[in-house]
Amino acid sequence: MDQMSFGDSEYASKRKRTRREVFLAEMEQVIPWTILLNLIEPVYPKAGNGRRPYPLKVMLKIHLMQNWFGLSDPAMEEALYEIASMRQFASLSLTKPIPDETTILNFRRLLETYELGAEILARVNGYLSRKGLMLKRGTMVDATIIAAPSSTKNAGGERDPEMHQTKKGNEWFFGMKAHIGVDVDSGLVHTVTTTAANEADVNEAEYLLHGKESVVYADAGYTGADKHSSRRGLDWQIARRRSSVKAMPEGRQKRAIEKAEKRKASIRARVEHPFRVVKRQFGYVKVRFKGLAKNTAQILTLFALSNLWMARKRLLAMTGELRPKVA
Structure with a gap:
């Protein structure tokens, strides 16, 4: 001993x-x-x-x-x-x-x-699927910006060439994007891709689908994804731009559309949960490495871990483990 x-x-x-x-x-x-x-x-x-x-x-x-x-x-x-x-x-x-x-x-x-990294995510998801925690009947897609150092005060005197600048709202950001496909039923991430921050969200939509879903939920940034998709018969529930709904004349049609948009938004809101876990629970708000490849490897692992974290109560219940008390 x-x-x-x-x-x-x-x-x-x-x-x-x-x-x-x-x-x-x-x-x-x-x-x-x-x-x-x-x-x-x-x-x-x-x-x-x-x-x-x-x-x-x-x-x-x-x-x-x-x-x-x-x-x-x-x-x-x-x-x-x-x-x-x-x-x-x-x-x-x-x-x-x-x-x-x-x-x-x-x-x-x-x-x-x-x-x-990709295989870690795949094997964790396979494990969760066998436990009945990932049903894959529908997918929600979204993206988040991960900031990178914009300073040129380094040995090379330049910013990371694989990171880029983009404007969101009235603010400019420099870094990369993590794009995710999320299971509608469980809220767990099944697919992850990464790009420079200036890549349009709609361009990654097709790569975030696993192929078995019948419906896809997305915000207005994915407008047009249904027209460019190679999948036929897929129900794309893409949010209308607020300005277009606001501009409609008052009446029954506008109220019906507002009700439908509210329903889509309530379902789509769950896509934010994995981002919250990765950024708030795990504290990942800025890239740690130079280049997309190394950061992608970490991001894939982080989303695999976020799936386990979000599913932990159900997994613990299956094993009969009681949650330890906190001090």
Whole structure:
């Protein structure tokens, strides 16, 4: 039996649980560990003549915590030393070596090199579908801007060439866009694409469909998507532009249209929930890396994790696990 450090022993004896501890305890239960480990294991370094690699599950847990708490590689290393609950989640102890920032970086790059972000999302969604949590009868589509540093005060003296500027309302933004297709019934993300921020939302609409839906809900930014779609017989519920409805003469027809628009908006509102989880719960409001590829890898993982977070109560109910009390 491994000897516990004084800090770990002191942590184990405390009675109250923090919100972070409750969060990690819940995610420990709902993440399909075997599925994800089987995905990564074939490309994970094997023990050889050099330094023995950390167990794959340890590194995967560290990688997930990086995404949940918005930590850089150096900050993640420090957190493992300083925060006992994170150390415990990763099955680490201060009595043994803690993965350093280079080891943490190399694991992230491994996932990027083999482009496993998309497969992580696919396998999580397959797991949720088998649990009956993703029905795929309809899709909601939407996009959000992820800001990127606009400063040129860097080694290259230039902004990221793969990020672009766009105007939304009366404000200008520089960065990229995350486009998502969301299951109407569950509110879970089934498809993710990314582009520079200046790409029109309507151009990505076709790529956000999984092919089995019968109806698509979208805001006015997707006007015309139905005309450009290769799918026939698909019911496109696209919001009318407010100005066009407002300009209509008062009467029965306008009231009927306003009622229909209100219904579409009430259904479409659920598409915002994954964005809220990623941006508010996980704190992802600005790109961390340069270029679309690396940021796309992280975004795919974040939406896979947001699906598990949003479905956690139903998943915990299936396992009979009671939600831990928060301090």
